[in-house]
Amino acid sequence: MRVLLTGADGQLGRCFQDRLPVGWVIRETDAKTLDITDCLAVFAEVDSFKPDLIVNAAAYTAVDKAESESEIAALVNIVGPRNLANAALNSNAKFVHISTDYVFDGNAVIPYKETDVTNPLGVYGQTKLDGELSVLAVNNSAIVIRTAWVFSEYGNNFVKTMLRLGIGRTSLGVVTDQRGCPTYAGDIAKAILLLVQKEDVKGGIYHYCGDKEVSWFEFAEAIFKQAKMDGYSGSPEVKGITTVEYPTPAARPKYSVLNCQKIKKYSEIKESDWQTALATICNKLI
Ligand SMILES: NC(=O)c1ccc[n+]([C@@H]2O[C@H](COP(=O)([O-])OP(=O)(O)OC[C@H]3O[C@@H](n4cnc5c(N)ncnc54)[C@H](OP(=O)(O)O)[C@@H]3O)[C@@H](O)[C@H]2O)c1
Numbered sequence: 001m002r003v004l005l006t007g008a009d010g011q012l013g014r015c016f017q018d019r020l021p022v023g024w025v026i027r028e029t030d031a032k033t034l035d036i037t038d039c040l041a042v043f044a045e046v047d048s049f050k051p052d053l054i055v056n057a058a059a060y061t062a063v064d065k066a067e068s069e070s071e072i073a074a075l076v077n078i079v080g081p082r083n084l085a086n087a088a089l090n091s092n093a094k095f096v097h098i099s100t101d102y103v104f105d106g107n108a109v110i111p112y113k114e115t116d117v118t119n120p121l122g123v124y125g126q127t128k129l130d131g132e133l134s135v136l137a138v139n140n141s142a143i144v145i146r147t148a149w150v151f152s153e154y155g156n157n158f159v160k161t162m163l164r165l166g167i168g169r170t171s172l173g174v175v176t177d178q179r180g181c182p183t184y185a186g187d188i189a190k191a192i193l194l195l196v197q198k199e200d201v202k203g204g205i206y207h208y209c210g211d212k213e214v215s216w217f218e219f220a221e222a223i224f225k226q227a228k229m230d231g232y233s234g235s236p237e238v239k240g241i242t243t244v245e246y247p248t249p250a251a252r253p254k255y256s257v258l259n260c261q262k263i264k265k266y267s268e269i270k271e272s273d274w275q276t277a278l279a280t281i282c283n284k285l286i
Contacts, residue, residue: 004051004093005029006036006084007058012098014154015185016057019193027051031058036080046087053094053196056084059128063102064249066124077127078134085139095139096192101148101180101209103129106253113259114146114205122250132205141203143195145188145263148209148256149219151274152185153281158216162223163285166234176217176240180256181210184277191269201266207258211271217241222278230283 001024007013008028020026027049034045036058046054060066060076081097088095102125103118120126135142151157165172191208195201214222217240224238243252260271 001025001053002049002051003027004046004049004054006034006054006056006080007031009155010057010059010061011150011152011155011157011185012188013057015152016055016189016192019186019189021193036083037075039079039083039086042080042083042087043090046091046093050091051093053096054084054088055192056081056095056097059098060124063122063124063252066127067122067249070123070127073123073127074130077124077131081131082134082138085135085142088142089139094196095135095142096196097131097135097142097144098188099132099144099146099205100125100128101146101256101258102253103132103146104253104256106178106255108255111257111259112207114207114262121253124250136203136205139203143201143203144205145192145195146205146207146258147183147188148258149180149182150185150188151182151278153284154185158182158219159223159278159282160285162220163227163232163234166224166227166232166236168234169236171237171239172220173239173241173246174217174220175243175246176215177242178252178254178256179213179215180253181213181258181272182219182274182278183209183272184274184281186277187272187274191263194269195263195266198266206263206266207260208263208269209258209260209272210274212275213257222275223282226278226282227286230286232286
């Protein structure tokens with residue numbers, strides 16, 4: 001299997017490379033080596049490497065900054081994925097693209113299914129939704145995986161932010177009224193690898209996230225509990241605050257738990273066991 005990976009330096013990109021099956025050949029690219037918004041460059045890369053599979057781990061992921069950078073967010077999250085979807089179709093390669101729980105408005109009370117109505121609250125969510133639509137419009141065999149609250153040992157994420165802020169602070173305010181499922185990027189990578197090796201997987205949208213729903217506050221508590229067991233020197237008191245007390249440029253869904261039944265039916269994929277993943281990677285981060 002020849003895999004063209006974009007966004008290779010991001011959280012998912014790095015975790016995907018770590019889990020590449022033996023014997024697979026990978027061409028890992030990042031913003032500097034393959035700008036996915038450059039259509040000619042994308043087609044040239046695919047023409048020369050001739051992948052069997054293209055995995056798009058590249059994205060504009062700065063949720064708040066996107067509110068003031070909507071053009072670049074749209075280029076990376078809509079035009080880039082469409083270029084890759086077209087190039088994959090043209091060269092008969094499988095294509096996997098990643099999207100987000102932020103395509104939903106968070107007014108649900110039960111986990112979101114793939115077929116539920118979308119209604120993004122901000123520019124990032126809107127560009128990711130438009131990205132899904134443009135990918136599937138040009139390539140209906142593309143696999144689009146919506147995931148949520150991604151963390152890993154790489155890049156920027158909530159776990160790293162908490163551990164950084166926890167040093168030298170006596171207390172930290174963390175939001176209690178937004179609920180979702182943390183997802184370990186390594187588990188997303190494993191799910192992608194399982195899915196693409198199945199012959200009977202149809203193109204379309206699949207939800208994939210962690211197996212236990214929490215608030216950001218509860219996630220922070222779990223992080224500090226684990227870090228303490230691993231010898232972390234910080235010991236901030238984690239205080240629950242509301243979204244209103246922590247205003248951000250982009251609104252976030254209050255509830256963004258994803259129903260993962262569809263992806264679980266198609267293969268032996270299990271939801272991300274994020275607590276085990278946290279226990280495994282935490283000592284590398286403190
Ligand atoms: N992080 C989350 O909590 C979360 C939640 C739900 C869904 N997702 C989705 O999951 C996927 C993976 O997220 P992640 O957390 O691994 O993202 P990430 O760590 O931010 O990595 C994204 C990568 O894309 C690269 N990139 C940006 N613009 C590019 C361009 N024009 N051409 C090529 N590469 C470009 C970035 O490079 P630079 O750093 O050099 O810009 C970065 O290495 C994304 O589709 C994201 O939307 C993430």
